[in-house]
Amino acid sequence: MAAKARVSIEWLSGCSGCELGIVDLHEKLLEVLDEIELVRVPILMDTKEYVKADIGILTGSIRTDHDVHAAKAMREACSKIIAFGTCPVFGGPHSSAYAHTTEELLEGSFVRNPSTRTSTVPDQVPRLLEGNLPLDSVIEVDVYIPGCPPHAAYIFEGLLSLVRQREPKIGRHNVCYNCTRVMVRTEVAAIRRAYDGTFDPATCFLSQGCLCFGSVTLDRCMAPCMQAGVPCFSCGGPSEAIILEPQKDVRSEVAMRMAHLTKIPAENIVAEIERQAKTHFAYAMASPVFRQKPTFLLKKWTRPEGQKGASP
Amino acid sequence: MTRRITIDPVTRIEGHARVEIDIDAAGGVSSSVFKVIDFRGFETFLRGMQVEMMPTVTSRICGT
Numbered sequence: 001m002a003a004k005a006r007v008s009i010e011w012l013s014g015c016s017g018c019e020l021g022i023v024d025l026h027e028k029l030l031e032v033l034d035e036i037e038l039v040r041v042p043i044l045m046d047t048k049e050y051v052k053a054d055i056g057i058l059t060g061s062i063r064t065d066h067d068v069h070a071a072k073a074m075r076e077a078c079s080k081i082i083a084f085g086t087c088p089v090f091g092g093p094h095s096s097a098y099a100h101t102t103e104e105l106l107e108g109s110f111v112r113n114p115s116t117r118t119s120t121v122p123d124q125v126p127r128l129l130e131g132n133l134p135l136d137s138v139i140e141v142d143v144y145i146p147g148c149p150p151h152a153a154y155i156f157e158g159l160l161s162l163v164r165q166r167e168p169k170i171g172r173h174n175v176c177y178n179c180t181r182v183m184v185r186t187e188v189a190a191i192r193r194a195y196d197g198t199f200d201p202a203t204c205f206l207s208q209g210c211l212c213f214g215s216v217t218l219d220r221c222m223a224p225c226m227q228a229g230v231p232c233f234s235c236g237g238p239s240e241a242i243i244l245e246p247q248k249d250v251r252s253e254v255a256m257r258m259a260h261l262t263k264i265p266a267e268n269i270v271a272e273i274e275r276q277a278k279t280h281f282a283y284a285m286a287s288p289v290f291r292q293k294p295t296f297l298l299k300k301w302t303r304p305e306g307q308k309g310a311s312p
Numbered sequence: 313m314t315r316r317i318t319i320d321p322v323t324r325i326e327g328h329a330r331v332e333i334d335i336d337a338a339g340g341v342s343s344s345v346f347k348v349i350d351f352r353g354f355e356t357f358l359r360g361m362q363v364e365m366m367p368t369v370t371s372r373i374c375g376t
Contacts, residue, residue, distance in 0.1 A: 013350050015372045016326045046323045063352060066328070093372045094352035096361070108356030125349045132352075148372065194364040225368075233368055279362040282369065302360060 005163045008040040008053035010074050012067040013132070014060025014092060018085035019043045021149030028156050035163045050077040055162060061087040061094065061286065062133040066126035075139040080162060082143045088135035089146040090237040091286025095132050096278055098285040099302045102128050132286045147220030148235035148283065154220050174239040175214035175232050178223035183207055188262040191272050194231055205231045206258040211273065213280055215257055216242055216250045237284045249295040250280070277301040313337060326374055 009019070019041070025032060036055070040047040050070075056078025062068060075081055083089045097105055106121045106128065135141055145158045154170060161168035171177065181204045188209040199205065205212035205226070212231035214223065220236045234250075242248050255269035273280055277298050281290060290296050319331040328350040336342040354373055361369065 011328070013352055016375050017372065020375055042321060042323050043326060044324065048321060048323065064350065066349060093369050094354070094357065096357040097353050099360070100353070100356055105353030105356045106351075108359075109351070109353060113355055122347075124345075125347060125351070128351060193362075230368070233365055235368065276362050278357075278360045279365045282361065282365070 004035060004037040005055055006039045006053040007036045007055045007057065008051060008074070008078055009038070009042065009057045009059070010040070010050070010070050011042060012058060012060030012070060012088065012135070013063035013094065014085065014087045016043055016059070018059040018149040021085070021147070021152065021155060024149075024152040025156060026152070028152065032156065032159055035160065050074060053078045054080065055159075056081045057084045058082065058088050058135055059084045061091050062129065062135060062138050063094065064126035064128055068129075068138050071135060071138045080142045081139065082145060082158070082162070083135045083141045084145050085150060086146045086148040086235060086237050086283050088141075089144050089287075090284035090289065091132050091134050092148070093235070093282050095284060095286035096282040097132050099278055099298060102130055134287050145220065146218060146237045150220045151222045153222065171219065172240045173219045174241075175217045175219045175221065175223050175236070177219050179214055179226045181205065181226055183261055186262050189264060191264060191269065199229065201229060204261065206254070207261045209258075209262055209264060211254065211258075211269075211276070211280070213250070213254060215239075216253050233282070234280060235283050237287070238289055243289050246293055247295075249293060252295075274301040314342070
């Protein structure tokens with residue numbers, strides 16, 4: 001039998017949900033372990049050093065100078081690097097810190113936090129960077145597997161294709177592809193929030209006047225939320241169409257579909273998405289995919305009322 | 313002679329931590345500090361988000 005591929009895992013600023021995502025492989029994990037050997041997994045093993053490996057899996061984003069050090073050490077020690085999960089690929093949910101300065105974040109947690117009595121910011125910890133960054137802003141990445149966490153099917157295919165050195169058989173659909181709700185035209189005339197009454201479980205959220213971002217989000221999840229009655233918040237990051245075309249814009253794409261399906265004017269939908277921008281752009285704000293779009297004006301949209309007219 | 317024992321990183325936990333234990337001349341522990349070294353700022357950036365987003369985003373504080 002051929003030697004097993006050595007796999008090393010390190011986490012940056014994240015939540016460890018991606019490590020749990022690997023455990024979601026269940027019995028399939030045994031099949032994967034036939035071909036790989038785990039040599040470093042902080043949540044599972046006591047290996048502290050950055051040992052040599054064939055495949056390095058990095059979860060979490062670059063938020064502190066320790067993350068920069070860890071990412072570089074992993075790049076040095078591993079032949080291939082996987083950016084595993086939405087955090088290293090696009091920044092993850094804490095990308096929404098883009099709307100704040102680092103000083104505001106530290107003050108908010110340690111000084112102005114009503115549930116603690118501290119008044120000083122810790123100084124014996126790694127330094128926070130000015131922003132939250134995706135992994136490829138610091139090191140070269142070989143494989144990207146977004147998802148929060150990625151569905152086990154994508155993890156399985158992603159890992160094995162790398163071990164067996166073949167192209168991964170992974171679709172490039174958006175979340176709607178695996179959603180069972182059906183788009184229909186309706187007479188709905190106003191936007192409804194997800195908590196606003198009940199929604200028909202067989203009909204597309206957009207048809208019912210509820211904002212859902214499945215149509216502009218890459219499917220790395222198999223669409224579980226919509227089946228549970230929750231509209232898509234784009235935790236997997238933007239769809240391929242949004243990534244590839246700088247002029248393509250999340251809010252106008254969603255508004256166009258929703259206005260087509262309902263009687264709600266597209267401009268009302270765009271205005272509502274801008275009002276809720278911090279929610280709907282949360283997971284990928286740190287990524288240049290959004291920041292470099294000429295239409296992305298988050299800091300303007302999140303400015304307090306009364307200051308909206310000023311230039312960003 | 314005083315010395316310091318450092319455990320960095322602490323493994324088999326969720327998240328990032330470091331432990332520093334100072335030993336005094338008599339061999340006793342003079343201080344022991346547990347440092348949590350990652351920070352993302354949820355307390356601040358959650359403000360201004362839609363309330364229906366909270367169950368999905370706060371579950372990402374630890375372990376999805």
